[in-house]
Structures are given as structure tokens and as C-alpha cells.
Amino acid sequence: MNTNKTTVPNTTVTRNVNDLDQKTHNIYESLVIISKRANQISNNMKEELHGKLAEFASSNDNLEEIFENREQIEISKYYERLPKPSLIAIDEFLNDKIYYRNPAKEQQ
Numbered sequence: 524m525n526t527n528k529t530t531v532p533n534t535t536v537t538r539n540v541n542d543l544d545q546k547t548h549n550i551y552e553s554l555v556i557i558s559k560r561a562n563q564i565s566n567n568m569k570e571e572l573h574g575k576l577a578e579f580a581s582s583n584d585n586l587e588e589i590f591e592n593r594e595q596i597e598i599s600k601y602y603e604r605l606p607k608p609s610l611i612a613i614d615e616f617l618n619d620k621i622y623y624r625n626p627a628k629e630q631q
Contacts, residue, residue, distance in 0.1 A: 532610065568602065
């Protein structure tokens with residue numbers, strides 16, 4: 524699970540586009556940075572979820588399955604309630620929690 528306690532909203536938030544291009548001076552570059560970070564976060568969350576659900580994988584049919592299914596459902600619900608990766612990435616970008624660089628700009 525993510526140990527970073529953030530105050531990222533779980534719902535849609537209206538953003539000022541000018542806030543997003545303040546750091547890079549290019550809205551498209553900012554969106555690429557945010558989208559790549561969102562993909563990283565999504566992949567990490569997916570790996571964590573699959574890892575936790577893999578613990579319940581079993582080829583046996585027994586009475587404990589009912590209890591295990593309840594635990595699987597709780598784990599799945601927890602991940603469903605987490606903020607979307609794109610919202611986390613935007614929050615990290617706006618709060619300077621993402622390291623990024625543009626090699627094309629560095630060569631100029």
C-alpha cells in the first residue's frame with residue numbers, strides 16, 4: 524500500500540491551465556510529465572493489487588474460500604477508493620514532488 528498520506532481529492536477538480544505550465548512554460552511538456560508519472564503510479568498500484576490478490580490464489584475448493592473472498596473484496600474496495608493516478612500525478616507536479624528533465628532543452 525502507498526504509505527504516502529496525501530490530500531489528493533477523489534473527485535474531479537477544476538484546474539487553472541496556467542498553473543500547469545508555470546514550471547515548464549509549455550503546457551504540452553507539463554502534460555507529458557504528468558501523464559508519464561500517472562502511468563508509473565498506475566503500474567505500481569496495479570502490481571501491489573495483483574500481489575495482494577495473488578496471496579489468495581488457490582486451486583483448492585474449501586470452506587475458507589468464503590472468508591478469503593471477503594478479504595479479496597475488501598482489498599479491491601480499498602484500491603477502488605484511492606485517488607486516480609492522474610490526480611496524484613497532478614498533485615505531485617504542482618507540489619514539486621516530481622523530478623523531470625528535458626534533454627533537448629539541456630543541449631541548447
